[in-house]
């Protein structure tokens with residue numbers, strides 16, 4: 001376990017559920033995401049059941065349970081977005097960069113996650129990349145968005 005994470009857990013071992021969110025925020029800041037191993041450590045160290053940690057953390061958009069790439073793509077899979085074609089968007093992303101939801105590309109550039117309703121149903125399908133929102137996304141539109149983000153990679 002990362003030394004910084006160990007220190008955070010030692011410092012907060014008696015804090016209980018009251019300090020769980022800030023603890024998870026600090027750990028995610030260091031680790032980039034909340035792995036199953038980290039959730040187990042948090043559970044053991046703070047005496048909170050793993051399923052309770054998952055249930056609390058998954059309520060907040062800010063937490064990720066998959067390793068994130070430098071460009072983290074979130075596709076809404078809520079009902080309205082699904083009806084309007086979010087699955088075709090996910091399939092196109094898979095075709096373009098070769099990953100399915102919950103994965104990261106080998107070069108670490110892109111990661112992909114499907115998430116529940118993002119609260120903009122009339123604009124669906126909705127996609128978010130690096131806190132920027134794209135609305136009425138189609139397969140063609142996501143293809144262009146990915147090309148633009150790939151160009152950023154090549155510029156580095």
Ligand code: FES
Pocket residue numbers: 076077078079080081082116117118119120121122124125126
């Ligand atoms: S279902 Fe996608 S924003 Fe609500």
